[in-house]
Amino acid sequence: MSTHKDIHAAIGAIYGSINGYVQKTKSEGLRYSFASEADLIAKLRPAMVEHGVSISVREYRDVERSVVTTAKGSAMNVCLLKAIVRFTHADSGTFIDVEALGEGADSGDKAGNKAMTCAYKYALRQTFCIETGDDPDRDQDNVYQQRVQRPGEHASWAKDEAGFMAWLDKQGWAYDLVAAFCDSLGKPAPAGMTNEQRRGLSVWMTTGGAETWRGFLAGVK
Secondary structure, X not given: OOOOOOHHHHHHHHHHHOOOEOOOEEOOOOOOEEOOHHHHHHHHHHHHHHOOEEEEEEEEEEEEEEEEEOOOOOEEEEEEEEEEEEEEEOOOOOEEEEEXXXXXXXXXXXXXXXHHHHHHHHHHHHHOOOEOXXXXXXXXXXXXXXXXXXXXXXXXXXXXXXXXXXHHHHHOOOHHHHHHHHHHOOOOOHHHOOHHHHHHHHHHHHOOXXXXXXXXXXXXX
């Protein structure tokens, strides 16, 4: 049984009982290393048990799902979410809630699971100041190149731009013409759409809306 007065004292005691570093694991077949959920739990669980601290995910918020096109042209499911994670001190009943963001990408149906695991890991890492050497600001192998979001752009455009522009190039269509076409329909330009809206536009322009698109092109020539 712990003798701490509240959750803050218990967390401070956990700080003092661990060395605060987790060795990263090399991912098989990929070009990066990572601190696994299992390694973080193995590091923290004995100290959390000793000092009477439990963890639970209370809620997932702002869940956003999208599909992006990889450099090889395949579809990748992406899930973004925010987890509300609670650390509770058993003896005092006091607790703290922390917010952690999670992002997962998978070609199958595991994007949500990966995002949940990511959020859980970062809640543990940041609450207990666990060092892994992982610094996104220095990561040169980020899947998505960081850039400033321009006015009128949807947040998903930074991730989907390359794939959509490649699709336009394959069709032989200029982005500015497609943006003007969308404007004529009272819709935002592709950059201002969600991934789902862009996918719908792509399908519609090559199927049911093909005649409308051809009529637009004839009018601007």
